Amino acid sequence: MVEDATSLNNLLTQFAELPGIKVLVHGGGRSATKIAASLGIESKMVGGRRITDAQMLQVVTMVYAGLVNKNIVAGLQARGVNALGLTGADMDVLRSHKRPLKKMVMDDGTEQMVDFGFVGDVDKANGEMLCKLIAEGVVPVMTPLTHDGAGNLLNTNADTIASKVACSLAPYFDVTLTYCFEKKGVLRNADDDESVIPVITEQDFADYRDSGIISGGMLPKLENAFEAIHLGVQKVVITRSDSINGEGGTIIKQF
Amino acid sequence: MVEDATSLNNLLTQFAELPGIKVLVHGGGRSATKIAASLGIESKMVGGRRITDAQMLQVVTMVYAGLVNKNIVAGLQARGVNALGLTGADMDVLRSHKRPLKKMVMDDGTEQMVDFGFVGDVDKANGEMLCKLIAEGVVPVMTPLTHDGAGNLLNTNADTIASKVACSLAPYFDVTLTYCFEKKGVLRNADDDESVIPVITEQDFADYRDSGIISGGMLPKLENAFEAIHLGVQKVVITRSDSINGEGGTIIKQF
Numbered sequence: 001m002v003e004d005a006t007s008l009n010n011l012l013t014q015f016a017e018l019p020g021i022k023v024l025v026h027g028g029g030r031s032a033t034k035i036a037a038s039l040g041i042e043s044k045m046v047g048g049r050r051i052t053d054a055q056m057l058q059v060v061t062m063v064y065a066g067l068v069n070k071n072i073v074a075g076l077q078a079r080g081v082n083a084l085g086l087t088g089a090d091m092d093v094l095r096s097h098k099r100p101l102k103k104m105v106m107d108d109g110t111e112q113m114v115d116f117g118f119v120g121d122v123d124k125a126n127g128e129m130l131c132k133l134i135a136e137g138v139v140p141v142m143t144p145l146t147h148d149g150a151g152n153l154l155n156t157n158a159d160t161i162a163s164k165v166a167c168s169l170a171p172y173f174d175v176t177l178t179y180c181f182e183k184k185g186v187l188r189n190a191d192d193d194e195s196v197i198p199v200i201t202e203q204d205f206a207d208y209r210d211s212g213i214i215s216g217g218m219l220p221k222l223e224n225a226f227e228a229i230h231l232g233v234q235k236v237v238i239t240r241s242d243s244i245n246g247e248g249g250t251i252i253k254q255f
Numbered sequence: 256m257v258e259d260a261t262s263l264n265n266l267l268t269q270f271a272e273l274p275g276i277k278v279l280v281h282g283g284g285r286s287a288t289k290i291a292a293s294l295g296i297e298s299k300m301v302g303g304r305r306i307t308d309a310q311m312l313q314v315v316t317m318v319y320a321g322l323v324n325k326n327i328v329a330g331l332q333a334r335g336v337n338a339l340g341l342t343g344a345d346m347d348v349l350r351s352h353k354r355p356l357k358k359m360v361m362d363d364g365t366e367q368m369v370d371f372g373f374v375g376d377v378d379k380a381n382g383e384m385l386c387k388l389i390a391e392g393v394v395p396v397m398t399p400l401t402h403d404g405a406g407n408l409l410n411t412n413a414d415t416i417a418s419k420v421a422c423s424l425a426p427y428f429d430v431t432l433t434y435c436f437e438k439k440g441v442l443r444n445a446d447d448d449e450s451v452i453p454v455i456t457e458q459d460f461a462d463y464r465d466s467g468i469i470s471g472g473m474l475p476k477l478e479n480a481f482e483a484i485h486l487g488v489q490k491v492v493i494t495r496s497d498s499i500n501g502e503g504g505t506i507i508k509q510f
Binding site: 087 | 290293294295313316317318319320321322324325326328329330332333337338339340341342344345346347384387391393400402404405406407408
């Protein structure tokens with residue numbers, strides 16, 4: 001979403017028009033892959049997830065916290081939004097620890113212990129500090145990097161950051177967490193872009209998962225969504241990035 | 256100073272130990288030149304100043320706001336300093352305009368109108384917003400990028416940013432502005448690293464300039480220093496980056 005200038009401009013305009021208190025969390029993986037390639041660094045992925053070695057950590061730090069984050073901040077300032085770009089290290093808003101080796105099922109079906117490198121699993125989001133900024137009219141723009149408190153930046157999944165930040169703000173506000181992606185919502189039929197499931201309860205999710213209607217990359221997204229609901233977020237919306245202002249998408253809430 | 260890991264670590268440790276309220280402003284030109292070269296982008300300089308075309312703006316945005324700034328922030332957090340990295344676009348702390356074409360004397364003595372590209376001349380530093388952060392115990396870490404309020408980031412001289420930020424804080428605090436560079440201070444004799452001039456008044460500066468004792472890149476640094484003094488900064492110190500905590504260096508103040 002953030003890689004194409006027109007889409008990004010549309011998203012920023014829509015985001016600027018959103019009423020109320022708001023926080024933006026962005027990614028940038030495609031830009032990182034492109035810049036890494038220009039620097040002669042190969043992007044290694046396992047099961048759709050990036051392996052972040054020392055060189056790749058430098059690249060994602062440049063691309064996420066620099067190129068992507070600061071262009072979003074400047075773009076929002078131009079739209080009258082008092083944006084502030086943040087990694088988790090800034091004001092210690094997101095503390096994490098380096099992910100230990102993880103057992104993964106490879107494409108060939110074998111299991112393997114995978115070292116994801118400089119990747120962070122979030123321990124704590126500092127909702128109190130974010131609230132102080134919000135009280136000053138500041139709109140936090142979060143980049144998918146956290147830190148371990150020992151001087152190391154760690155590459156961290158943007159969906160996870162969005163969920164952790166939403167939960168950290170739940171004691172202070174009625175929070176809606178909106179995940180933007182390239183589809184109109186969670187689809188009943190992957191081949192039919194119009195087959196959006198309007199509402200998913202936890203029981204629905206169990207049924208859809210067991211029957212294979214929902215699978216692949218949507219599973220962790222929905223698990224994140226229900227975790228956020230359990231931790232106090234009012235509503236999660238999964239929608240297309242050109243529709244953050246409108247109706248539609250898939251709604252997940254506590255019933 | 257920020258390009259070598261050992262020097263940077265020493266500087267961060269010293270900075271963390273500095274008592275009182277503080278703000279850090281960093282550069283990163285050498286890293287930018289190196290990364291640009293790895294990307295096959297040539298660094299163009301005129302009179303020691305970088306020409307920032309669109310590609311180079313992307314590089315400095317990645318290197319200054321990403322790689323350098325966020326590693327400093329994480330390094331300070333590890334030392335107990337609640338650092339927050341900022342470009343001028345973040346919370347609109349530094350607004351600038353794109354530098355118009357400027358008449359420059361070339362190496363061959365001829366004059367030429369030079370387009371520095373996406374380079375910003377600072378209009379306003381938002382001392383009030385910085386004060387609010389400082390009141391929360393936050394230590395701003397400023398990167399040499401500003402914005403024009405129309406969505407454009409602009410590459411901006413770090414010495415100028417330091418001076419503008421110092422002046423913007425002068426109504427609220429007794430401000431000392433410390434410039435770190437590779438020498439122990441302003442030298443009476445460029446070939447003798449020990450010939451530091453301990454104090455320079457405005458009259459001294461006029462005399463040193465007229466007699467050629469002070470020349471070259473030190474002239475704008477000192478002009479910036481006296482401008483800051485006129486705008487309310489108590490004291491300017493020019494010293495080596497390993498001595499920000501100690502005595503020594505050259506002191507510029509209003510007498």
